[in-house]
Amino acid sequence: MDASPQRPVATTSPRILAARETKIVASDVNVYYGDKHAIKHLSIDIPDRAVSAFIGPSGCGKSTFLRSINRMNDTIDGCRVTGEILVDGKNIYDRDLDVVQLRARVGMVFQKPNPFPKSIFENVAYGPRIHGIAKSKTDLEEIVVNSLKKASLFEEVKDRLAHPGTGLSGGQQQRLCIARAIAVNPEIILMDEPCSALDPIASARIEELIDEIRQNYCIIIVTHSMQQAARVSQLTAFFHLGDLVEFGDTDDMFTTPKDKRTQDYITGRFG
Amino acid sequence: MTAWTLLIIAALTVTGFFIGRARAQGLRNAGAARLHSLPTYHGLLMASMGFAAACVTTLAVAYVAGPDSMIMPAAAALLGTSAIAASHPLITREFRARNCFEYFVMLVLIACSGVAILTTIGIVFSVLFETLAFFREVSVIEFLFGTHWAPTSTPASFGFIPLLAGTLLITLIAILVAGPLGLLSAIYMAEYSSRSLRGVLKPVLEILAGVPTVVLGFFAALTVAPLIRNSGEAFGLAVASESALAAGLVMGMMIVPLISSLADDIINAVPQSLRDGSYAMGATKSETIKRVVLPAALPGIVSAFMLAISRAIGETMIVVMAAGLAANLSFNPLKAVTTITVQIATLLVGDQEFDSAKTLSAFALGFVLFCFTLVLNFVALRIVQRYREQYD
Numbered sequence: 183m184d185a186s187p188q189r190p191v192a193t194t195s196p197r198i199l200a201a202r203e204t205k206i207v208a209s210d211v212n213v214y215y216g217d218k219h220a221i222k223h224l225s226i227d228i229p230d231r232a233v234s235a236f237i238g239p240s241g242c243g244k245s246t247f248l249r250s251i252n253r254m255n256d257t258i259d260g261c262r263v264t265g266e267i268l269v270d271g272k273n274i275y276d277r278d279l280d281v282v283q284l285r286a287r288v289g290m291v292f293q294k295p296n297p298f299p300k301s302i303f304e305n306v307a308y309g310p311r312i313h314g315i316a317k318s319k320t321d322l323e324e325i326v327v328n329s330l331k332k333a334s335l336f337e338e339v340k341d342r343l344a345h346p347g348t349g350l351s352g353g354q355q356q357r358l359c360i361a362r363a364i365a366v367n368p369e370i371i372l373m374d375e376p377c378s379a380l381d382p383i384a385s386a387r388i389e390e391l392i393d394e395i396r397q398n399y400c401i402i403i404v405t406h407s408m409q410q411a412a413r414v415s416q417l418t419a420f421f422h423l424g425d426l427v428e429f430g431d432t433d434d435m436f437t438t439p440k441d442k443r444t445q446d447y448i449t450g451r452f453g
Numbered sequence: 454m455t456a457w458t459l460l461i462i463a464a465l466t467v468t469g470f471f472i473g474r475a476r477a478q479g480l481r482n483a484g485a486a487r488l489h490s491l492p493t494y495h496g497l498l499m500a501s502m503g504f505a506a507a508c509v510t511t512l513a514v515a516y517v518a519g520p521d522s523m524i525m526p527a528a529a530a531l532l533g534t535s536a537i538a539a540s541h542p543l544i545t546r547e548f549r550a551r552n553c554f555e556y557f558v559m560l561v562l563i564a565c566s567g568v569a570i571l572t573t574i575g576i577v578f579s580v581l582f583e584t585l586a587f588f589r590e591v592s593v594i595e596f597l598f599g600t601h602w603a604p605t606s607t608p609a610s611f612g613f614i615p616l617l618a619g620t621l622l623i624t625l626i627a628i629l630v631a632g633p634l635g636l637l638s639a640i641y642m643a644e645y646s647s648r649s650l651r652g653v654l655k656p657v658l659e660i661l662a663g664v665p666t667v668v669l670g671f672f673a674a675l676t677v678a679p680l681i682r683n684s685g686e687a688f689g690l691a692v693a694s695e696s697a698l699a700a701g702l703v704m705g706m707m708i709v710p711l712i713s714s715l716a717d718d719i720i721n722a723v724p725q726s727l728r729d730g731s732y733a734m735g736a737t738k739s740e741t742i743k744r745v746v747l748p749a750a751l752p753g754i755v756s757a758f759m760l761a762i763s764r765a766i767g768e769t770m771i772v773v774m775a776a777g778l779a780a781n782l783s784f785n786p787l788k789a790v791t792t793i794t795v796q797i798a799t800l801l802v803g804d805q806e807f808d809s810a811k812t813l814s815a816f817a818l819g820f821v822l823f824c825f826t827l828v829l830n831f832v833a834l835r836i837v838q839r840y841r842e843q844y845d
Contacts, residue, residue, distance in 0.1 A: 257732060259648070286735035296726040300750045308744070309734045359730070373582065 197420055204368060205230035205400040206251065211265035213246050213255065220246045220425040224265075228417075230369075233392060233401045235432065238421035239452065244404045248372050248422070251402070252288035253281050273313035286313055289363030293375040295355035297347035297362075302339050303444055305347040306330060309366035333361035334391050347426070354385025357391060364395070369394075373403040377410065389414050408448055412436050420444045457526040458511050463644050465503040465533040472537060473499030476544045478781040490551035498550045501541045501557045507533030582814035582821065590810040596817060602780035602791075604800060604811045611814050613821065616784040617696065619790035620766060623776060624785060626701025627708060627765045632758060633683050634705070635712025642713065643720035644742055654751065663711035666770040673703035673775035683798060695777035698786040704771050708761040715760065719753030720746060759833030763826040 195216070206228040213221035221243045228234050237242035246255065253274060255261045267275045274284055286309070297305050307325040309411060316322035326343075330336035333358040339350070347358050354378055364369055373392075377385035390413050405411050411418050412432060419429040420441070428435065428444045439445040446452055474496030481488050510532040514525045544550070588596070591611045599612020638658075642651050679697035685692035692698075723746050731741040747754070769792075778788035778799060799814040 199506075252733060254729065254733060257729070282735045282737055284800075285733055291731035292726060292729060292733075294726055296724070296730040298727060298730065298745050308731070312734065312736050312740050312744070362730075362734065 187318055194452060202229035204228070205269065207268040208247075209266050209268075210248065211247070211263065211267060213243070213250055214262045215246075215258070215401040216260040220259075220424055221250070222428045226419060226429055228400065230400045231397055232417060233396045233415040234419065235415035236402065236404045236419050236421060237406075237408060237447070238412050238427075239447065240406075241423075242421040243424045244419075245374055248374055248402060248404050251339050251370065251372055252412065254285075254290065256281065261332055270309040286366050286370060287368055288370040289357050289366065289368035291356070291363055291371065291373045291393045292378045294379050295352055295359055296348070297332055297355050297358050299346065299348055301344045301348070302330075302347045302358060303343040306365050308362060313366055314334050315366060329361040330358075332364050332395060333357045334387070334394070335361055351384070353380050353387055356380060356384070356388060360391065361387075368399065370400045371401070373401065375404050375406060378406060385410070408436070420447060422447070454521055454523065454525050458529050461526050461530045462507045462533065465507050465537065466500045467538045469503035469533075470496040470500035472541065473497070473550075474546060476541065480544070480546055484546065484557050484690070486546055488546055489549050490554075494550040494554050495544050495548070498554045498557065499537055499544075501554065503533045503537045506536035514834070516770065524621075531804070569711060572818060577823065580816050580820050583813055583822040587810060587817045590813070591817075596814075600782050600842065602796070604796075604814055605681045607819065607843025609811060611810070611817075613793075613818070616722075616791060616793045616796055616818070617781040617784055618784065619776070619780070620792040620794075622697050622784055622786060622790055623701045623772060623792060624703060624762060626698060626766045627704035628653055628758070628762060630702055631708040631712050631761060631765075635709045636716055636754065638709070639713040639716035640666050640742060640747075643719045646803070655714065658710040658713055662707075662714065664707075666707065666768060668706050668776035669703050669745065669773075670770040673699050677703055678775055690787060692787045693777070693789040695775060695789045696787050697776050697790045700772045700774075700776035704765055704768055704776060707768070707771065708764055711764060712757055712761050714749070715757035716754050719750045722753070723749045728762035752839070756833040759829050759836075763829045766822065766826060766829075767794060769798055775800060797822075 187429075204227045206226075208224060208226050208228075211221055211224045212219065223242075224247060236248060236377060238244050240387070249255045250263050251267060251269075251274075255263060261289065266275060268274070269284075275281070279431070298308060303326055304331050307316075307322055310322055310325050315355060316325055327336060330339065335354060338354060339345075339358075347355065356379075360376075377388050380388065389428060390412065392403065395401070396416075403411075403414065415432045418432045420427045420435070420439075420443070422443050428439065428441045430440075435444065436448060445446040473528040474492045477488060477490075477492035477495035481492060501598060511525055511529045514522065514528045518524050596611050596613050598614065600614045601612040602615045603608045603610050642654050646654060674695070678695060681696060681699050681702075682692040682694055727745050727749060728741055731745045736744070772792045772795045775794070776791060778791050778795065779789045780791050780796070781788055783790060797815045799820050800818075801811060806812065
């Protein structure tokens with residue numbers, strides 16, 4: 183824990199944070215889309231080997247902040263980020279940081295499943311191939327199979343690895359995307375509303391999966407469903423109009439929110 | 454008489470509209486109950502009744518009595534007026550003029566597409582019959598497999614292989630030039646250039662696509678061909694002053710805008726989510742393009758190439774000017790060759806008697822060319838259909 187008193191961290195350090203190593207330290211982060219100030223002076227410490235959920239009404243900046251952790255905001259015209267985000271103590275907005283390397287360490291799963299128009303095998307092998315992770319063909323096969331197993335998809339697709347990934351059901355596609363992200367051994371996995379395009383049963387499978395893998399990764403999930411946040415996360419951050427209003431243990435957050443706005447949101451008074 | 458008839462048809466249409474609308478408005482003003490359709494629809498429907506009746510009458514009379522007959526405008530006026538008169542009592546409160554007019558609109562649309570399709574079928578059949586006439590004089594085997602083309606000499610020989618070879622050679626050169634140039638510039642425009650630069654580049658390329666082929670043709674003949682000959686001679690190569698290479702190069706430049714514009718649209722249609730997925734895996738831009746965007750866009754790109762190939766095969770002016778008329782059976786791009794389209798053009802220029810094998814051979818060539826591009830377009834369409842939904 184290195185939350186020095188002069189840094190404006192949103193809340194007092196949560197219990198979960200105290201028990202784990204800090205993976206991401208963001209200090210005074212501002213994100214602008216052109217003239218729009220999307221994230222305002224945000225500071226947050228996110229622990230390793232736990233699930234942190236970002237909740238808040240639409241347009242509150244939670245996805246924007248998520249996308250600035252793997253610098254996906256770079257691909258948007260007119261987007262500007264100030265402040266610093268440290269991953270393992272290194273600022274990812276440093277001039278000499280290699281974005282390509284960063285994104286290999288910070289995987290991402292999107293709102294809508296976006297498998298490549300390739301076979302299931304090739305979808306998972308994509309990352310290992312471009313980063314040269316596999317040493318041989320058998321090595322690559324092993325990585326693909328293990329990733330699919332970790333994403334609890336292997337049993338369903340083991341007989342049709344050569345079939346197109348786009349032919350799977352929505353939930354399977356999303357697990358394929360998780361397998362694809364896992365295949366490059368990321369340390370952090372960002373999930374941007376991963377269940378919003380899925381039916382409840384497929385969502386439940388994804389949640390189970392997140393619970394299974396959380397011991398090995400720093401997972402951040404953006405979600406619109408407060409039940410989902412309560413089920414899968416150990417920490418919850420509530421965003422409102424570009425501000426990080428409250429960040430704390432999920433259990434505390436949903437039982438005894440400190441801020442009036444958090445309380446209003448989680449009790450369904452707005453949003 | 455035609456002018457009078459047209460005037461009468463126009464007048465009938467306009468008066469029909471006003472009569473119909475006035476009657477419907479009268480009904481609306483008279484009673485409390487609501488009309489099913491707005492008065493404008495009653496007017497439009499009556500106008501279209503008058504128009505349709507007058508037009509059909511005119512065409513029928515013109516066919517029977519000739520366009521100069523006095524009967525034509527008279528008959529048009531009579532039947533048009535009676536159609537309007539007959540539909541006048543139809544206008545009631547319940548009459549569904551809005552739905553009827555919808556039906557009329559559909560008929561007009563069907564008629565328009567019908568004209569295009571029927572014309573094409575007509576052309577195909579007229580070419581087909583002339584082709585059959587040609588094959589009564591020259592055997593199919595000789596035409597399709599003969600290696601000597603000399604329609605004007607005596608005895609004439611109609612071996613089509615040299616023309617096919619010339620066509621394929623020039624098309625191949627054109628695609629070798631235009632394929633990489635067009636595709637790579639499309640990739641630049643779609644993936645790398647800024648939005649403002651793309652806003653300039655794309656219209657400029659589309660203007661290039663509009664340069665008349667005659668202009669490109671004399672550019673090929675007067676600038677490119679001498680350039681190639683001179684540089685060839687510098688290397689000690691014998692280059693004809695009209696060469697397949699010159700024609701192919703300029704034809705390639707002609708289809709660069711076609712390919713790049715189509716490919717740019719296709720690449721842009723690849724969903725951004727696929728690119729995001731690839732970037733989020735830590736792929737660079739060129740890796741993303743090579744491994745994700747291009748494979749996803751491949752069917753569209755293939756069909757763009759097919760379109761470009763059929764355009765190149767059908768192109769005439771550039772080849773007439775730059776590649777010459779000599780029907781050499783050669784795959785040497787430095788020699789003069791000729792193509793199917795060029796031979797058609799030369800065979801039909803000037804005074805012709807329509808019963809000689811020489812003239813009829815043009816139709817046979819045209820028919821072969823038609824079949825060729827038809828197959829290409831068919832293949833292109835099938836490829837697109839087969840892979841269309843791959844990334845949805």
